[in-house]
Amino acid sequence: MLRILYQQAEAKDELVRIANRTSHDVAVEQEATVKEIVSAVKESGDQAVLAFTKKFDHQDLTSDQLRISAAELDAAYQQIDQSLLQAIQLASKQVEAFHRQRTPKSWVQFGDNDVVLGKRYTAVDRAGLYVPGGRASYPSTVLMNAIPAKVAGVPRIIMVTPTGEAQKINPAVLVAAQEAGIEEIYRIGGAQAIAALAYGTETIPAVDVITGPGNIYVTLAKKMVYGRVGIDSLAGPSEVLIIADESADPAHVAADLLAQAEHDPLAAAILLTPSKDFAKAVQTEVSKQLQGHPRQELTEKAIAHYGIVVVVDSLEDAAELSNLFAPEHLELEIDEPWELLPQIRHAGAIFLGHSTPEAVGDYLAGPNHTLPTAGAARYASALGVETFMKHSSIIQYSEKALRNVGDAIQSLAQAEGLASHAESVRIRVEKKPKG
Incomplete structure (x- = not known):
């Protein structure tokens, strides 16, 4: 059964545990x-x-x-x-x-x-x-x-x-x-x-x-x-974190949680909500939708080990917990998702509103579904065109431009003990005596 947590400290510990579920150990x-x-x-x-x-x-x-x-x-x-x-x-x-x-x-x-x-x-x-x-x-x-x-x-x-x-x-x-x-x-x-x-x-x-x-x-x-x-990355099991209020449909949220859990026994499915009643409704709906699920055994394992509902005091608190977890997929199933969006700092992909399940991004919205997992969204991004490209710097100085900064370059090179660096500039900016 999907567990419900009511204590913030316990919720943070659980999120850290789930994020570390694929430790290299x-x-x-x-x-x-x-x-x-x-x-x-x-x-x-x-x-x-x-x-x-x-x-x-x-x-x-x-x-x-x-x-x-x-x-x-x-x-x-x-x-x-x-x-x-x-x-x-x-x-x-x-x-x-x-x-x-x-x-x-x-x-x-x-x-x-x-x-x-x-x-x-x-x-x-x-x-x-x-x-x-x-x-x-x-x-x-x-x-x-x-x-x-x-x-x-x-x-x-x-x-x-x-x-x-x-x-x-x-x-x-x-x-x-x-x-x-x-x-x-x-x-x-x-x-x-x-x-x-x-x-x-x-x-x-x-x-x-x-x-x-x-x-x-x-x-x-x-x-x-x-x-x-x-x-591209060292990808781990899939994960979704959903922030939802009572404007969301419990059946929709439950389906979205199960959509991640059915991937893998290590998949994570997390719901943050300020409503106790909504939390219980989703818990009930998850149990209902699991009955007769085509991948029931696998999905139940993921829900049992890495599925939680956290009842928070506010949507702002939910955003902070989400940033702590830095989810691969983040759904904002709330009445005004664009108002909360500025508070989200870390997420691989963000899905806004009640009609944008994560499956849309998996298949054909356009943005890439190869995303950072296990907290890597703190520093990493989705796979993209840049993954297959590299860039080279282009630099050209005229004689005058080099002369203008020659002393500074020589000073820095000498400070680092690199005499030939300094010399490579000096012989260009100083006039050679006529012979």
């Missing part, structure tokens, strides 16, 4: 395994990838079978409903339109003092996208990772995803990839897929950036290869 026993996988793939390439795929995913593949064929890509369109295809196409259009508005622009500023400064944005050469698979289907994850890379202008985008039965990839995932402009797809998953993307193999090219969520082995592998490649 939990993963210590898996680190040795992941380190072995990454090292083996780095040294042995395809041979190691195929061996670990057989060991962990029970798929006996050859190097020639790793890449999804053109025929399999074409066939995927015949294997999904027309309504699903239209939904994928609509989501693709919405997500692309949003991310095109966020593309960083290069700029150059010509100053009056003969100084030119600027910033130049360029895409990485190759991006690797990890999409969870097996028995599950996540076409939305494909779109949310692939489209920003495409908008950024990445010339080559490689996708990896584990197979299900009979070495097949869910056709909805293959269709989503093609709608997003990806046709280079490999049927591997786990830590071995991350290592293959980071170091390259005989079949799979090395990339510059790896994005996409996965299990603890995938997350640890991304952590280990960071530095060799860039990564």
